[in-house]
Amino acid sequence: MSAIFKKIYHHPLLSDQDIETLAAAHEKVVFEKGAVLLRKGKVANEYYILEQGLIRAFVYDYNNSEITTEYFTDDELVIAPASLFQRTPSQETLQALTDCTLWKISFDAFQILYHKVAGFSEWGRLWFTQQLFALKQRSLDMITETATHRYLKLVKEKPQIIQHVPLKQIASYLGVTDTSLSRIRKELLKASGTAT
Amino acid sequence: MSAIFKKIYHHPLLSDQDIETLAAAHEKVVFEKGAVLLRKGKVANEYYILEQGLIRAFVYDYNNSEITTEYFTDDELVIAPASLFQRTPSQETLQALTDCTLWKISFDAFQILYHKVAGFSEWGRLWFTQQLFALKQRSLDMITETATHRYLKLVKEKPQIIQHVPLKQIASYLGVTDTSLSRIRKELLKASGTAT
DNA sequence: TATATTTCTTGCCAAATGACAAGTCGCGGG
DNA sequence: CCCGCGACTTGTCATTTGGCAAGAAATATA
Numbered sequence: 001m002s003a004i005f006k007k008i009y010h011h012p013l014l015s016d017q018d019i020e021t022l023a024a025a026h027e028k029v030v031f032e033k034g035a036v037l038l039r040k041g042k043v044a045n046e047y048y049i050l051e052q053g054l055i056r057a058f059v060y061d062y063n064n065s066e067i068t069t070e071y072f073t074d075d076e077l078v079i080a081p082a083s084l085f086q087r088t089p090s091q092e093t094l095q096a097l098t099d100c101t102l103w104k105i106s107f108d109a110f111q112i113l114y115h116k117v118a119g120f121s122e123w124g125r126l127w128f129t130q131q132l133f134a135l136k137q138r139s140l141d142m143i144t145e146t147a148t149h150r151y152l153k154l155v156k157e158k159p160q161i162i163q164h165v166p167l168k169q170i171a172s173y174l175g176v177t178d179t180s181l182s183r184i185r186k187e188l189l190k191a192s193g194t195a196t
Numbered sequence: 197m198s199a200i201f202k203k204i205y206h207h208p209l210l211s212d213q214d215i216e217t218l219a220a221a222h223e224k225v226v227f228e229k230g231a232v233l234l235r236k237g238k239v240a241n242e243y244y245i246l247e248q249g250l251i252r253a254f255v256y257d258y259n260n261s262e263i264t265t266e267y268f269t270d271d272e273l274v275i276a277p278a279s280l281f282q283r284t285p286s287q288e289t290l291q292a293l294t295d296c297t298l299w300k301i302s303f304d305a306f307q308i309l310y311h312k313v314a315g316f317s318e319w320g321r322l323w324f325t326q327q328l329f330a331l332k333q334r335s336l337d338m339i340t341e342t343a344t345h346r347y348l349k350l351v352k353e354k355p356q357i358i359q360h361v362p363l364k365q366i367a368s369y370l371g372v373t374d375t376s377l378s379r380i381r382k383e384l385l386k387a388s389g390t391a392t
Numbered sequence: 393t394a395t396a397t398t399t400c401t402t403g404c405c406a407a408a409t410g411a412c413a414a415g416t417c418g419c420g421g422g
Numbered sequence: 423c424c425c426g427c428g429a430c431t432t433g434t435c436a437t438t439t440g441g442c443a444a445g446a447a448a449t450a451t452a
Contacts, residue, residue: 059336059339059340060340061339061340062340062341062342062345067339067340069335069336069339081325081328081329081332082329082332082333085325085329086329091336091340092336121321124321125317125321125324128321128324128325128328129277129281129324131328132277132324132327132328132331133277133278133281133282135328135331135332135335136277136278136331137278138335139265139331139334139335140255140265140287140288142338143255143257143263143265144255144256144257144258144263144287145258146258149258166428166429166430167429167430167431168429168430176409176410177409177410177411178429178430178431179409179410179411179412179431179432180408180409180410182430182431182432183409183431183432185430185431186431186432362398362399362400363399363400363401364399364400372439372440373439373440373441374399374400374401375401375402375439375440375441375442376438376439376440378400378401378402379401379402379439381400381401382401382402393452394451394452395450395451395452396449396450396451396452397448397449397450397451398447398448398449398450399446399447399448399449400445400446400447400448401444401445401446401447402443402444402445402446403442403443403444403445404441404442404443405440405441405442406439406440406441406442407438407439407440407441408437408438408439408440409436409437409438409439410435410436410437410438411434411435411436411437412433412434412435412436413432413433413434414431414432414433414434415430415431415432415433416429416430416431416432417428417429417430417431418427418428418429418430419426419427419428419429420425420426420427420428421424421425421426421427422423422424422425422426
């Protein structure tokens with residue numbers, strides 16, 4: 001039952017007992033496909049652990065088109081850090097792409113535990129640094145890699161997304177239009193066909 | 197003399213005495229315009245406080261063109277966090293755009309102080325969260341704002357860059373070519389001319 | 393001061409990308 | 423089983439952006 005919490009809150013300074021304490025502050029919630037967990041303009045008051053399902057974050061660009069900024073898959077934290085921790089309106093919207101099972105924890109509960117459970121703040125520090133590195137890497141990838149390469153990387157790292165998500169959303173995540181991504185796929189097929 | 201350290205290490209949990217301790221671990225260094233502080237492929241072993249001058253970070257894109265990813269101005273930390281903290285080869289190169297005066301601290305000295313000076317790790321945690329938010333904001337700006345708007349924002353926030361940096365480098369930071377940026381400027385002039 | 397070098401602008405053309413629309417495919421609901 | 427809808431592909435065309443090069447302007451150098 002608490003397997004997911006052990007996975008998420010795994011840290012040398014967090015005992016099983018600590019993790020139980022943390023787990024007790026979470027509440028199971030379910031969202032249907034298409035449901036919105038956090039809407040643009042609202043201040044986030046909780047974050048989630050995604051037990052099962054697929055979620056995306058997106059923003060609206062200068063043409064008011066939806067641009068996917070992040071995909072969340074099993075055993076990941078679903079969170080809008082800037083909104084939650086700075087208590088500001090979110091620029092991003094969080095939306096379930098499939099039916100989802102999550103564990104929710106309120107910001108208030110988080111704050112209390114953050115000071116009460118010694119290892120928790122250490123865990124949080126680690127999480128923040130990992131987030132920073134991951135975001136930096138994605139930013140650099142958007143510059144240093146071609147859309148084709150980014151597509152292949154996504155296929156490799158989160159294949160379930162290719163299965164469940166409309167092409168248009170994937171394309172926006174990669175920084176191209178659906179038309180372009182369709183053509184990229186075509187080229188890849190041709191290339192792999194030649195190789196075989 | 198230690199004014200810059202007070203500014204950088206300002207934090208409720210860091211006393212003047214603490215800051216003196218931190219300051220003592222820094223060594224003054226000077227770089228000439230054009231000098232490289234950290235080269236792509238090398239592992240960073242220090243970070244710097246920029247007392248005076250202008251520095252940029254850049255990467256090479258899929259065409260081997262230089263793309264500026266960040267500008268550092270007075271009273272900022274000059275650092276490649278991913279390389280320094282993950283002990284991995286840097287993707288970014290750090291280069292002085294003007295003659296610079298900096299205060300250098302080695303990673304080893306940093307680590308020792310991080311554990312010795314209680315408030316320092318708190319300061320570090322705050323710094324990481326701020327970095328994360330700033331990077332996220334820049335990532336979103338690259339999506340939600342037009343190049344024109346990003347240019348105006350840069351002019352507003354770091355006007356000294358416009359003065360000292362070749363157009364081509366600014367353009368790459370904004371995600372366009374120098375030709376495009378020149379046209380953007382032209383449009384802005386026309387627009388402001390009409391308004392007056 | 394004269395000369396060389398770099399930076400910036402601008403026109404022209406090519407290439408890439410996007411918008412739009414038509415057509416195909418596959419799946420689920422009636 | 424058939425219809426309808428959403429998803430994907432593909433063609434055409436328009437727009438944007440970039441590459442290139444020439445020239446002007448600014449800056450540095452001798």
